[in-house]
Amino acid sequence: MTSTTSTPLSGTERLRPHTTSAGRTSRRRIRKDLLRSRIAAWTAVLVIGAFGMLPIYWLLATAMSSPEQTFQFPPKLIPTEITFSNFTALAENDQLIKYLVNSLIVASITAVLSVAVATYMGYSFSKFRYRGRRSLMHLVLASQMFPQAVLLVTLYAVFSSFGLLNTYTALVLSFTTFTMPLCVWMLKGIFDTIPDALLEAASIDGASRWRTLHSIVAPLAAPGMIAAGLFAFVRGWNDFIFAVTLADKEKQTLPPGLVSTYIGEFQTAWPELMAASLVVSVPVVIAFMFLQRYLVGGMTAGSVKS
Template identity: 60%
Template sequence: MTHTTAEEPVTHTAPAVTAARTARPTRRRTSPTGESRPVRWGRWIALTLVSLFALLPIYWMVLTSLRSPSDVFTFPPNFLPTNITFDAFQTIFADGRLLHYLGNSLLVASVTAVGSVFVGMYCAYSFSKFRYRGRRSFMFLLLVSQLFPQILLLITIYGLFSAMGLLDSYLALIISFTTFTLPLCVWMMKGIFDNIPDEIIEAAKVDGAGQGVIIHRILLPLIAPGMIAAGLFAFIRGWNDFVFALTLSGEATRTLPPGLVNTYLSEFSNRWPELMAASLVASIPVILIFLALQRYFVAGLSSGAIKG
């Protein structure tokens, strides 16, 4: 009887395959966040360029405020400080009009921010937690009002305030500023109310709480960061307004933007060092307020960003 045995195939490993198995894979150097070095360098370069673009006007403002009027228009311009003088700052502090304009701006912008936030809070709560006829139409009306240039309202508002005898008054400035800060506050706080579960309100109603107790004692602490964020937007918007403040105010009620322009700029002479020095001083209150409320500002923006 004949036995046949199958021969096992002989496998030969190619040199290239052996080398590929023994070779160690090369690793790209990455940061702890998983980014490669070129990506990190590119991100830092882009951030540096954006920062320089944003800070260059501020640097030029400081540089101009420390120059004499004869050095402002030198050509080619010098980007390094030379012949530093503080005469512009001495001039603006000796003139009491700057402090007067500063006080008017603080008063008008603060009242505008507080009024817009509290009126907008009730409106946003109504839009978010109630369902009634005309709700969507009113929400759409507030949204559409932001699509038109606000300067179009100036003629109508001027005629209305003139008929009511409100021109050259703080009330005229506060009402006019509120017309374009209130819709923004409403939409910001509506997103925050949308994130609050309805079960909290239902539980409060079961315990016998009325709408006043619910919104003031239960919801108000929850939406406080969002109210601060909306108030900052309204404050800065009222602080920076120029056209409405120039048209509706008089010398006694004039705020900073039109006051600075009328004081330091004219048809025949422009006092640029004094204007830049006054602008730097006028920026200090806004910077201090923003730094003091920065954490509430970020928390307020993020609280209404995601619907949970």
């Protein structure tokens, strides 16, 4: 007589008949949800990317088109005849090159001056305690609340009385007026993250406050200083209203220079204007490419206080 013995099922085998259908359904549902979320995320990225890149593409397409193609109707998204004559004409325009040189001079000096003043003011607000400190901080911040056009009349009268109209000095001082407050608060936030113990250790070692700032604090705050300088440079590079009001044709920068060169009373040279706009944007793009890591680090360094 033979006896049969049954082998006990393992835990996995016992659970398999009960969980196979439900587990597969759950996994399919999870995969579908993940697929839908990825599709939605990529769709949002494509839509936002198209929204941001379409003006740049249209700028490039117009710059490489002839005037006849620019004004034809209906407009074509892709130009049929590509020309580079709009770009070559820029090198032959001596006045446009003069505007470019003016922009480089004014924007560079504005960046250096804004960072230099903001460094000392931000360090003073962050590491020193004195009477009137908080009121002065609020006063610096309150200067950003006034529209630029309101202060333009006052600045024009001041520069006129001192004989500074139609000079680089007037443009630099006016641009610095609006870039310095934000630079001050940006650098103050970065200086707040530097431990006071580090400054006390430098003082014990015999370092003066001047040397502590330049030899210890400034290298640590370099990303923030670069970010502030880049912000001031772009502000001076893109300004229109102050440059067109406070400077004559010899000292004007690119924004009013492009308007006066390509935009007339009865006609606008759109292909040449788009080509010039594309070319003058290159220095700012290059600056952002090389200083991107410093810009991100400087903008976020003072966001969290240690």
